Amino acid sequence: MNKLKNSKEVHFLLLLSFFLGCFAEGSSFLVPPQSQQIFKLRNQVILEDAGRESSSQETGYIFETDLHVNSVWSRQEDQLLEIFISESRVLASGKDRSITAIPDRPFYVSLVKGQPDKVIAHSGRDQSLLNLERGIASLLQLRLDGPVEEELDVSGLCRVSYNVKSSTKIEKTKRDCALWDLRVNYHPEEALGVTQRSKELTSYELSSDGSLLKAESVEEHQLTLAAKPDVGSLVKSTFTLQHVSQGPENVKQLEQDTLDGAIESLLEWYRVFQLESDIDGLISAIKEQTLEEQLKASLDDLQSVDVGKSSLALAYVKLIPLARIARQEQIEALLKEHTELLPQLVDLFGAAQTFDAHNATFSFIYKEAETTDEELELLEKYLQSLAVATHPERKIVEHLHDLLQLEAIKKQAKLSDSIIQTLSVLTRQSEFDVNDVLLEKVRAFLLQGLTSKEPTLYIRALQNLRDPVTIEPLLDQAQSREEPNLSVAALQALKAFPVGSFNSSHRQQFEGIFYQRRRRFDSSARTLALDIILSLRPSQEQLGHLLDYLASTDRQFEIKTYVLQKLRMLAEQCPRFKALFKTELVKRSRVNNYNVLGQKGLTTVLARQLSLSPAFNESLLSTQEVYQGILKRGSVEFLLHAGRAQASSFKLGIYTAGLGSMVGDGGTDDGTDNIPADDDLGGEDTITAGMEISVQGSQLRPLVFFNGQTELMGHVWGGTASDTTPAYQATTLAQDNEHYIVLASGATLHWQVLGARSVDLNGKVGFSLWNRNAQTEIQQNAGSAVLGHLAVGFTYAKLVQDFTLTHEPKLSLEAHLDFYSGIKLCMQLQRPEQLLKQTSIRSVFLQAVARPYAKHVRSTLSHKTAGCTFALNQKNNEMCNIIFNDY
Numbered sequence: 001m002n003k004l005k006n007s008k009e010v011h012f013l014l015l016l017s018f019f020l021g022c023f024a025e026g027s028s029f030l031v032p033p034q035s036q037q038i039f040k041l042r043n044q045v046i047l048e049d050a051g052r053e054s055s056s057q058e059t060g061y062i063f064e065t066d067l068h069v070n071s072v073w074s075r076q077e078d079q080l081l082e083i084f085i086s087e088s089r090v091l092a093s094g095k096d097r098s099i100t101a102i103p104d105r106p107f108y109v110s111l112v113k114g115q116p117d118k119v120i121a122h123s124g125r126d127q128s129l130l131n132l133e134r135g136i137a138s139l140l141q142l143r144l145d146g147p148v149e150e151e152l153d154v155s156g157l158c159r160v161s162y163n164v165k166s167s168t169k170i171e172k173t174k175r176d177c178a179l180w181d182l183r184v185n186y187h188p189e190e191a192l193g194v195t196q197r198s199k200e201l202t203s204y205e206l207s208s209d210g211s212l213l214k215a216e217s218v219e220e221h222q223l224t225l226a227a228k229p230d231v232g233s234l235v236k237s238t239f240t241l242q243h244v245s246q247g248p249e250n251v252k253q254l255e256q257d258t259l260d261g262a263i264e265s266l267l268e269w270y271r272v273f274q275l276e277s278d279i280d281g282l283i284s285a286i287k288e289q290t291l292e293e294q295l296k297a298s299l300d301d302l303q304s305v306d307v308g309k310s311s312l313a314l315a316y317v318k319l320i321p322l323a324r325i326a327r328q329e330q331i332e333a334l335l336k337e338h339t340e341l342l343p344q345l346v347d348l349f350g351a352a353q354t355f356d357a358h359n360a361t362f363s364f365i366y367k368e369a370e371t372t373d374e375e376l377e378l379l380e381k382y383l384q385s386l387a388v389a390t391h392p393e394r395k396i397v398e399h400l401h402d403l404l405q406l407e408a409i410k411k412q413a414k415l416s417d418s419i420i421q422t423l424s425v426l427t428r429q430s431e432f433d434v435n436d437v438l439l440e441k442v443r444a445f446l447l448q449g450l451t452s453k454e455p456t457l458y459i460r461a462l463q464n465l466r467d468p469v470t471i472e473p474l475l476d477q478a479q480s481r482e483e484p485n486l487s488v489a490a491l492q493a494l495k496a497f498p499v500g501s502f503n504s505s506h507r508q509q510f511e512g513i514f515y516q517r518r519r520r521f522d523s524s525a526r527t528l529a530l531d532i533i534l535s536l537r538p539s540q541e542q543l544g545h546l547l548d549y550l551a552s553t554d555r556q557f558e559i560k561t562y563v564l565q566k567l568r569m570l571a572e573q574c575p576r577f578k579a580l581f582k583t584e585l586v587k588r589s590r591v592n593n594y595n596v597l598g599q600k601g602l603t604t605v606l607a608r609q610l611s612l613s614p615a616f617n618e619s620l621l622s623t624q625e626v627y628q629g630i631l632k633r634g635s636v637e638f639l640l641h642a643g644r645a646q647a648s649s650f651k652l653g654i655y656t657a658g659l660g661s662m663v664g665d666g667g668t669d670d671g672t673d674n675i676p677a678d679d680d681l682g683g684e685d686t687i688t689a690g691m692e693i694s695v696q697g698s699q700l701r702p703l704v705f706f707n708g709q710t711e712l713m714g715h716v717w718g719g720t721a722s723d724t725t726p727a728y729q730a731t732t733l734a735q736d737n738e739h740y741i742v743l744a745s746g747a748t749l750h751w752q753v754l755g756a757r758s759v760d761l762n763g764k765v766g767f768s769l770w771n772r773n774a775q776t777e778i779q780q781n782a783g784s785a786v787l788g789h790l791a792v793g794f795t796y797a798k799l800v801q802d803f804t805l806t807h808e809p810k811l812s813l814e815a816h817l818d819f820y821s822g823i824k825l826c827m828q829l830q831r832p833e834q835l836l837k838q839t840s841i842r843s844v845f846l847q848a849v850a851r852p853y854a855k856h857v858r859s860t861l862s863h864k865t866a867g868c869t870f871a872l873n874q875k876n877n878e879m880c881n882i883i884f885n886d887y
């Protein structure tokens with residue numbers, strides 16, 4: 001026996017031995033042998049909106065029935081009970097309906113050593129009724145023969161603990177039951193997931209001779225969105241067995257010598273079932289609506305002009321469950337019929353993640369060498385939607401892998417790039433076993449690609465794969481490649497890995513890059529290495545080194561500005577880091593002075609809260625890295641927060657190279673220029689600029705604005721770069737969760753949450769060599785919707801909740817760069833007013849009874865967040881004033 005850890009346990013054992021002493025005569029039966037006991041069984045289930053006062057109208061049902069329990073066989077501690085269910089009814093809102101359909105033949109429960117072991121029932125055809133019988137059997141589970149930690153019952157294997165209150169009162173707490181979290185789909189990103197809180201307490205009341213007077217299970221399941229804990233459901237259920245009386249006559253006994261023999265004698269009509277339930281699939285059956293009908297009904301919301309609106313996101317999430325059960329021919333027919341909606345439909349079928357949807361879309365659009373540019377774009381759009389999938393069918397991943405071996409695909413560079421990126425993300429999201437053949441094949445394929453003519457493409461794919469095995473090869477790329485763009489790409493990929501993937505030897509290598517211990521590195525490579533070092537939580541000493549660096553002779557002022565801004569941002573976000581930062585700063589007078597802390601670079605790093613509860617907690621992380629007065633690498637990232645977890649919803653990056661040689665001169669020969677020139681690294685001769693987009697952590701193929709001086713000139717003189725161009729327009733899946741819970745009464749609960757974001761991103765880049773200025777304008781219109789559906793109940797009564805949550809966060813970011821005399825950069829970030837709308841409909845149904853009954857309770861809630869312009873930083877304000885005064 002385990003050592004007794006505390007007095008509570010001693011107390012328990014004392015009471016226990018008292019018990020065992022009492023019943024030493026062998027009467028450890030809850031239902032005395034040969035007797036008939038009559039019980040009332042009652043199950044009440046209540047459904048509430050999470051986060052709302054319970055004063056709102058109630059939705060709930062009650063099921064009541066009488067049980068006649070006969071002990072028809074018993075030897076030592078084994079027993080067979082025969083149970084008749086009669087006088088059943090369901091009630092809701094004062095309506096009372098009798099159930100006449102439950103057959104009057106009994107079911108049986110076998111008990112081994114006093115504990116329920118099997119249910120012997122007529123058949124498993126009515127899953128609800130069988131589960132109810134398992135629930136009744138489970139209420140008879142009361143173990144007084146020593147400390148138990150696990151029990152198997154109607155809710156599967158649970159952790160249990162007993163609390164003996166007196167010789168006739170015992171409580172049992174159940175935790176972490178296996179059937180409380182039967183996942184169909186779940187989102188690996190915590191912030192896009194759901195939060196569940198479940199608990200159950202069963203209390204027992206016995207008579208002085210140990211027979212059962214009352215058993216009552218009280219449980220609660222709170223199901224909410226992780227990112228918005230006030231949205232969701234609360235389900236409470238009470239399941240009570242109350243002793244009413246003892247039957248008059250002695251019960252006729254079965255003659256067999258063994259329990260097995262007694263059970264055997266029933267098997268002509270009955271079957272044996274485990275206590276553990278199977279879910280009742282009827283609860284999650286989709287109502288009689290086909291994909292075709294639902295699509296027809298939502299046509300008005302699915303047009304191209306609707307991209308970026310929440311109405312489209314809502315229509316999209318309503319279609320997903322139907323798209324997931326649609327067959328290939330059905331989907332092909334829809335693609336054929338609605339050609340004007342193809343961009344929206346390929347988004348939808350990407351979210352379906354079934355092979356039927358995949359093969360339909362691919363076969364419909366892809367025509368090998370004959371595929372038109374328009375069709376190729378659609379295919380890429382489909383692949384980008386598929387890339388945020390969290391549970392793709394394996395056959396899809398295999399198909400993408402096989403496609404890459406085809407000559408026709410290899411010739412279509414953009415398509416093959418998109419396939420590689422999607423394949424890499426899906427391989428990660430599928431969470432294959434480390435030794436999975438497919439994972440090994442994909443990894444080998446990508447690593448092989450590092451030696452190809454396009455290593456950056458494969459580095460980006462490794463970023464999407466995030467396989468710890470590839471950390472070393474990526475670090476090798478970062479440190480040994482001469483081309484700056486490759487080491488930057490490799491570090492960008494490494495930055496995407498979870499912090500826990502790195503060990504101390506990796507950290508030293510990142511430090512080697514940042515401090516340039518063995519060779520010089522591109523400034524972006526260094527800032528990326530710094531980002532990783534800081535995410536690894538530097539020790540006091542390591543932070544000290546960073547501060548010393550600020551006062552070093554390194555002439556890369558923009559990097560010093562980056563370090564300082566990043567440290568200040570982290571200090572703003574984390575009080576503990578702030579304290580550490582201050583302590584180390586005070587120790588260093590060399591660093592802690594205006595010359596060092598007033599770095600003159602134009603680089604900015606900042607985080608701003610975009611919205612707070614009662615809206616979603618969203619923030620923005622902006623990094624604008626400047627080199628020789630030109631934006632070299634800029635990114636704006638939107639983060640969704642849920643407690644400590646955060647998820648990147650969207651990231652927009654801009655990169656340029658070689659532009660310094662075109663505009664840099666204008667400022668530097670001006671004596672009043674307060675921006676010191678950085679050390680020139682050289683090597684970055686190709687003039688190029690482009691945009692990189694990542695959607696929910698999946699990095700898409702980059703869009704190149706121009707490559708080479710001739711192309712740039714074409715844009716500048718042709719003015720093409722100055723038009724507002726749609727940069728990204730798509731609707732993608734966000735929340736994607738589905739799971740089941742089996743209650744103590746055997747009732748099944750089904751919960752599904754689907755969310756989508758529709759994004760319309762426009763960009764404008766104006767560049768005038770004549771006026772020596774440049775403007776960038778980025779406009780993001782996003783509409784999001786979350787749809788939740790919960791159903792709980794059994795054949796005769798059901799509670800349903802449907803909730804929707806919609807909002808349309810818009811944002812605009814403008815950057816003005818003026819290099820007429822000196823270099824000035826002004827950034828402005830604005831958000832118009834936004835509205836968050838929440839609706840909930842809770843319903844009660846009494847069904848499969850003589851007069852079915854239904855009731856609905858509706859509620860809506862909306863929340864407005866005022867529009868605002870975000871204050872960036874002091875230097876930015878000054879620059880804006882100068883630029884706008886000049887006009």
Ligand SMILES: *[C@@H]1O[C@H](CO)[C@@H](O)[C@H](O)[C@H]1NC(C)=O
Nearest residue numbers: 328355358359360363364395
């Ligand atoms: C995919 O679709 C094509 C064209 O309809 C069909 O020939 C092929 O058999 C399908 N593939 C699978 C694995 O079902």
Ligand SMILES: *[C@@H]1O[C@H](CO)[C@@H](O)[C@H](O)[C@H]1NC(C)=O
Nearest residue numbers: 456483484485486683684686
């Ligand atoms: C990387 O830089 C080299 C020159 O340093 C250039 O030739 C190459 O095209 C660049 N690659 C990409 C993908 O930009």
Ligand SMILES: *[C@@H]1O[C@H](CO)[C@@H](O)[C@H](O)[C@H]1NC(C)=O
Nearest residue numbers: 468469471472503504505506
């Ligand atoms: C760090 O991990 C790499 C594998 O990624 C391993 O080769 C190396 O030995 C590890 N170093 C330390 C110090 O644990």
Ligand SMILES: *[C@@H]1O[C@H](CO)[C@@H](O)[C@H](O)[C@H]1NC(C)=O
Nearest residue numbers: 226227228613617641642643
């Ligand atoms: C949102 O932020 C507020 C204020 O910081 C915090 O109290 C709340 O818990 C956050 N909500 C979530 C879901 O993270």
